[in-house]
Amino acid sequence: MDNTARKPTLKDVAALSGVSVISASRVMRDAPNISHQLRQKVEQAAVAIGYQRNRIAGSLRGKTTDLIAVIVPSMSNDVFPNIVDGIDDALKGSSLRLVLGMTKYDDTSEEAILRDMLTWNPAGVILSGLEHSDNTKEMLADFSGPIVQVMDIDGDAIDMAVGISMQEAGVLIAQHLFARGYRRIGYVGAWGERPTRSLKRRLAFEAELARLGAPIIASVILDQASSMQGGADGLKQLLARNLGIDAVFFANDDLAMGALFYCQTHGISVPHDLALAGYNGLEICHSITPHLTTIATPRYEMGHLAGTLIRNQRNGAASPAQKTIRMAQNLIVGGTT
Amino acid sequence: MDNTARKPTLKDVAALSGVSVISASRVMRDAPNISHQLRQKVEQAAVAIGYQRNRIAGSLRGKTTDLIAVIVPSMSNDVFPNIVDGIDDALKGSSLRLVLGMTKYDDTSEEAILRDMLTWNPAGVILSGLEHSDNTKEMLADFSGPIVQVMDIDGDAIDMAVGISMQEAGVLIAQHLFARGYRRIGYVGAWGERPTRSLKRRLAFEAELARLGAPIIASVILDQASSMQGGADGLKQLLARNLGIDAVFFANDDLAMGALFYCQTHGISVPHDLALAGYNGLEICHSITPHLTTIATPRYEMGHLAGTLIRNQRNGAASPAQKTIRMAQNLIVGGTT
DNA sequence: AACTATATTGGTAACGTTGTCATTTATAAT
DNA sequence: ATTATAAATGACAACGTTACCAATATAGTT
Numbered sequence: 001m002d003n004t005a006r007k008p009t010l011k012d013v014a015a016l017s018g019v020s021v022i023s024a025s026r027v028m029r030d031a032p033n034i035s036h037q038l039r040q041k042v043e044q045a046a047v048a049i050g051y052q053r054n055r056i057a058g059s060l061r062g063k064t065t066d067l068i069a070v071i072v073p074s075m076s077n078d079v080f081p082n083i084v085d086g087i088d089d090a091l092k093g094s095s096l097r098l099v100l101g102m103t104k105y106d107d108t109s110e111e112a113i114l115r116d117m118l119t120w121n122p123a124g125v126i127l128s129g130l131e132h133s134d135n136t137k138e139m140l141a142d143f144s145g146p147i148v149q150v151m152d153i154d155g156d157a158i159d160m161a162v163g164i165s166m167q168e169a170g171v172l173i174a175q176h177l178f179a180r181g182y183r184r185i186g187y188v189g190a191w192g193e194r195p196t197r198s199l200k201r202r203l204a205f206e207a208e209l210a211r212l213g214a215p216i217i218a219s220v221i222l223d224q225a226s227s228m229q230g231g232a233d234g235l236k237q238l239l240a241r242n243l244g245i246d247a248v249f250f251a252n253d254d255l256a257m258g259a260l261f262y263c264q265t266h267g268i269s270v271p272h273d274l275a276l277a278g279y280n281g282l283e284i285c286h287s288i289t290p291h292l293t294t295i296a297t298p299r300y301e302m303g304h305l306a307g308t309l310i311r312n313q314r315n316g317a318a319s320p321a322q323k324t325i326r327m328a329q330n331l332i333v334g335g336t337t
Numbered sequence: 338m339d340n341t342a343r344k345p346t347l348k349d350v351a352a353l354s355g356v357s358v359i360s361a362s363r364v365m366r367d368a369p370n371i372s373h374q375l376r377q378k379v380e381q382a383a384v385a386i387g388y389q390r391n392r393i394a395g396s397l398r399g400k401t402t403d404l405i406a407v408i409v410p411s412m413s414n415d416v417f418p419n420i421v422d423g424i425d426d427a428l429k430g431s432s433l434r435l436v437l438g439m440t441k442y443d444d445t446s447e448e449a450i451l452r453d454m455l456t457w458n459p460a461g462v463i464l465s466g467l468e469h470s471d472n473t474k475e476m477l478a479d480f481s482g483p484i485v486q487v488m489d490i491d492g493d494a495i496d497m498a499v500g501i502s503m504q505e506a507g508v509l510i511a512q513h514l515f516a517r518g519y520r521r522i523g524y525v526g527a528w529g530e531r532p533t534r535s536l537k538r539r540l541a542f543e544a545e546l547a548r549l550g551a552p553i554i555a556s557v558i559l560d561q562a563s564s565m566q567g568g569a570d571g572l573k574q575l576l577a578r579n580l581g582i583d584a585v586f587f588a589n590d591d592l593a594m595g596a597l598f599y600c601q602t603h604g605i606s607v608p609h610d611l612a613l614a615g616y617n618g619l620e621i622c623h624s625i626t627p628h629l630t631t632i633a634t635p636r637y638e639m640g641h642l643a644g645t646l647i648r649n650q651r652n653g654a655a656s657p658a659q660k661t662i663r664m665a666q667n668l669i670v671g672g673t674t
Numbered sequence: 675a676a677c678t679a680t681a682t683t684g685g686t687a688a689c690g691t692t693g694t695c696a697t698t699t700a701t702a703a704t
Numbered sequence: 705a706t707t708a709t710a711a712a713t714g715a716c717a718a719c720g721t722t723a724c725c726a727a728t729a730t731a732g733t734t
Binding site: 055 | 689690
């Protein structure tokens with residue numbers, strides 16, 4: 001349409017409605033102590049000339065923006081889209097908006113993204129996991145707004161943390177497999193275990209198995225991204241070693257599903273010949289037959305809570321007494337173990 | 338750490354390095370024609386006092402931010418996370434950053450999000466689909482930056498469009514099912530067909546079937562979100578009508594997978610008793626046995642191209658001659674048809 | 675040496691809003 | 705009617721940067 005014309009500003013609204021600029025400003029942002037009369041005049045004028053607020057200008061004066069920096073590893077992933085969905089829903093109805101960056105599980109990249117995002121003076125920062133580079137930690141320490149680390153709570157939070165215990169997850173699965181009578185247990189991971197969360201899970205898993213007297217037999221950590229194909233490949237590698245493995249814990253459901261399909265097409269009876277367990281509790285676990293044994297993680301809920309925490313502090317609420325919030329994860333026993 | 342101290346500004350950097358503010362500014366944003374000497378002095382000073390750019394201030398002067406508004410229906414979804422991943426990758430290395438909003442397939446919500454995002458003066462807008470409310474269209478028309486509509490190209494683009502032909506998809510599947518000999522064909526959709534893309538697919542599918550002389554027998558459009566469970570439910574409803582249906586096209590792979598699992602556990606032989614086809618080409622289609630017949634869509638690539646188009650225009654490139662870019666989608670014939 | 679073109683630096687004035695303080699007007703209390 | 709108090713409005717400056725234009729230094733030409 002009319003791209004040449006200058007965008008209307010508060011000045012224009014003020015001029016048209018015959019009030020001062022600052023009064024127009026007050027109306028536009030619902031400040032207190034405005035007469036009904038004035039409000040009407042201004043609103044009418046604003047609509048008439050199609051006035052749109054300029055948050056940039058407002059933020060410059062106000063020191064901080066309504067942007068929330070959200071840094072996650074990737075979107076092509078089982079868990080982070082749900083988290084982001086949760087965050088966005090929690091922000092709904094507020095003036096806060098989410099700015100997204102993806103690290104691809106790379107610390108240097110995380111650092112660069114955070115550095116860039118901080119130049120926007122965000123109202124808060126949400127990032128995943130508790131492990132970060134020194135530079136990242138330093139930047140966060142200098143940041144004055146609320147910070148929420150999601151997913152992981154096994155470690156020290158910089159400000160707030162919302163997550164599940166990876167430690168607990170590993171123990172849960174180890175105990176379950178042991179209780180079921182499996183004694184020759186293996187593990188398959190991916191991403192070269194760069195997400196330290198899966199590493200924490202595996203270590204706890206191994207420690208618990210050892211404690212129970214059935215130490216882990218073998219592990220395969222794929223370097224590639226997690227995928228169903230990877231799960232099949234990992235399992236194949238594990239079985240090729242002929243160690244008599246009777247159960248395998250996978251770093252996530254994708255890998256486990258791929259392995260399950262592999263078994264189904266290669267005459268390996270699950271769980272009779274081999275038991276399988278995954279992690280995350282994706283819908284497909286309960287849709288397939290047999291149902292996949294897994295641990296359901298509250299992904300959406302973690303995101304939602306993280307968003308809510310930021311939002312509350314934005315609204316002047318004190319930082320919560322409980323800075324680290326542990327969410328529940330549930331072992332879902334399917335027919336694969 | 339030290340939250341009380343005022344953040345260092347360009348003025349501080351300039352003072353310390355003994356140059357003018359504007360020169361310091363030039364160094365910080367890599368402007369041309371800077372002597373090595375000056376650059377060194379300024380960079381050194383910036384590091385020394387821990388200077389961080391304030392993009393807000395810069396954007397106010399510069400009229401537009403380095404933010405790209407991205408509006409999608411949802412993240413808990415098969416397609417949009419991949420698109421967002423593609424966009425982000427395309428933006429990597431530039432100063433552009435992605436601001437995300439989710440509509441939940443609601444036009445009013447889309448409108449509100451866009452209105453809000455425009456107050457940040459974004460450098461570009463990416464949104465999904467070609468159908469929008471009048472208000473949304475009006476706001477976009479008034480927006481002076483590049484706009485890319487992703488996913489769909491069957492219709493008129495506001496500025497640029499990157500997508501696949503839903504029309505073509507419907508025809509492809511219809512022809513495939515017909516060629517395979519199926520004549521009593523049904524359809525299952527979800528979300529109350531609010532994503533008009535699935536509607537377009539179905540209409541083209543039905544039209545082609547009619548043209549071929551095997552008009553569609555029945556359809557079920559679920560109101561709920563798309564899910565595997567939904568696919569099973571939809572199929573169940575369809576079969577309950579006892580219409581002798583021999584093939585079903587599903588709005589997406591999730592639904593189709595759910596239906597496939599349902600068949601497998603209810604003694605329905607696929608494809609002998611019933612053929613199934615999905616849409617999207619998720620990895621699971623080729624992992625499961627039988628492989629699911631589907632259409633592979635270039636989700637990541639669409640996002641990447643959308644991001645690249647915005648980025649190019651940001652860099653001063655002329656708007657491309659071809660404003661609507663049709664991407665390829667491939668029928669992948671599995672064992673379910 | 676005089677002159678032109680180019681590279682480098684600086685000064686000033688916005689950008690559009692809102693925090694702070696001042697002023698006016700309305701309302702309540704004597 | 706008068707004073708005290710609160711509500712409503714306004715003026716001004718400042719937020720930190722960069723666009724624009726001017727000035728100076730340097731290199732290249734004849």
